[in-house]
Amino acid sequence: MKYLDYKGYTGSIEYSPEDNLLFGQVLGLRGLISYEGETGKHLEQDFRDAIDTYLNECKASGKSPEKPFKGSFNVRISPALHQQAALLAMETKVSLNNFVAEAIRSRVGKESV
Known part of the structure; x- marks a missing residue:
């Protein structure tokens, strides 16, 4: 799947055959920040406009805009898998965080080929 990117925000691209319209969030x-367009060019412009509107509204109200994909998230796994990962991390003398990050990098790299 391809995505739209603008000012650090990423948007989906979907198509509604019923409406003959591209849309995303x-x-x-x-x-929820959504956008739509009849063509790819219109979709991209509405995406950028939606981001700009969001950022301007945040600024006007004095609140910080939400940042997507901050680089920190919780992962829930079984205790046995947690133990195996922690032990492998210790054996290779890396932190569990670095061990998990490398595992994700490895998987993401395989998917993007």
Whole structure:
């Protein structure tokens, strides 16, 4: 799947055959920011406009805009898998955080080929 990127925000690209319309939403936020367009160019412009509107509204109200994909997240796994990962990390003399980050990098790299 391809994505739209603008000012650190990422948006999905979807198509509605019923409406003959492209649409999407900003990913990684708790709130909903959506956009649409009849062509790819219109979709991209509405995406950028939606981000700019969001940032301007945040500035006007004095609140910090939500940042997607901050680089920190919780992962829930079984205790046995947690133990295995922690022991492997210790054996290779890296932190569990670095061990997990490398595992993700390895998987993401395989998917992007």
